[in-house]
Amino acid sequence: MSAAIEAHNLEKTYVTTKRGAGLGGAVKSIFKPDRIQVKAVQGVSFSIEPGELVGFLGPNGAGKTTTLKMLSGILIPSGGEARVLGYKPFDRNYDMLKRISLVMGNKQQLWWDLPARDSYAVLKELYEIPQALYKQRLDELLEILELKDKVDIQVRRLSLGERMKCELVAALLHRPEVLFLDEPTLGLDVVSQKRIREFLRGIHQEEGTTMILTSHYMQDVSELCDRVIIIDKGIVVFDGDLSVLASRFGDSRLIKLQFCEEIDEADLLRIAPSAKLDGVCASLEVSQEETATLAAALLSQLPVADISIEEPDLEEVIRRLFTGHVPRETTGLNS
Ligand SMILES: Nc1ncnc2c1ncn2[C@@H]1O[C@H](COP(=O)(O)OP(=O)(O)O)[C@@H](O)[C@H]1O
Ligand SMILES: [Mg+2]
Known part of the structure; x- marks a missing residue:
């Protein structure tokens, strides 16, 4: 079929004309328009x-x-x-x-x-x-x-x-x-x-x-x-x-932690170098494979009061695609 x-x-x-600022710009764009091309x-x-x-x-x-x-x-x-x-x-x-x-x-x-x-x-x-x-x-x-x-x-x-x-x-x-x-x-x-x-x-x-x-x-x-x-x-x-x-772009997880007490940032970074500490809370993005091991290490070595592990949603996945977090050549188009 x-x-x-x-x-x-x-x-x-699209070919459009650029209009200058103010009256002068408007007059100029009538007589000598600046053409600009937009490759839409x-x-x-x-x-x-x-x-x-x-x-x-x-x-x-x-x-x-x-x-x-x-x-x-x-x-x-x-x-x-x-x-x-x-x-x-x-x-x-x-x-x-x-x-x-x-x-x-x-x-x-x-x-x-x-x-x-x-x-x-x-x-x-x-x-x-x-x-x-x-x-x-x-x-x-x-x-x-x-x-x-x-x-x-x-x-x-x-x-x-x-x-x-x-x-x-x-x-x-x-x-x-x-x-x-x-x-x-x-x-x-x-x-x-x-x-x-x-x-x-x-x-x-x-x-x-x-x-x-x-x-x-x-x-x-x-x-x-x-x-x-x-x-x-x-x-x-x-x-x-x-x-x-x-599945291709959503293979990371977001670990969110809340501690029972203030912790030393160095202790956190030793286990998870990419973590961000904010008061008694911390968050870090990890690949799906390392999620379990890292979560276990954090739980056993730090005074964790609460932990959650989240998958990125589709909106987030697409946002990453646009902000260049994901290399374009892996988008499957050229494969
Ligand atoms: N009539 C037009 N004249 C000049 N530029 C245009 C015109 N229509 C759209 N554009 C430009 O073309 C690009 C694509 O626009 P558009 O197709 O409306 O995008 P989208 O629908 O994905 O938001 C944009 O940069 C927009 O500013
Ligand atoms: Mg549109």
């Missing part, structure tokens, strides 16, 4: 099979939104190639547009001053959805998302979570085979985030929709995705199973 989404060395360089995406490649739900992660400004915009045909790449369901996204072939959808957490497509139902009616015409199918689909989506009593209210009067749910309905009315989700839970409260996650999981399982999801919330990704693609400064730094990521 051919891939649903393919990116080959996708690149995007620098040769991104990946391939996603039909029915996969892939997490697309990276710090702010990494190039996630730019990549999704190129894949959904909104932006022309500066270089490289992409295929979505076999189409070149930027041709914006009408047949492709009827089979994909893009949801952006920070940008709505519903008309702000109208009830969502009116926007849905326009989308129905745009996507040429037959009346019976439209009614059935809309009822189904409104039911799952508990929106029945919200769709006749002006969108601007809804809460952020309700608006996002309405956006999802709009994106799914035409049963897209590929769904690009850019921060769909951005700014939502924990309960709404959970509802949206459950909804997306349901759609993915029942309809086999291929999805790429970017999110700031690690929980979205860890609960929904098996595979993650991580991008930093426009370059893919990891592409693989979430479990591989956690």
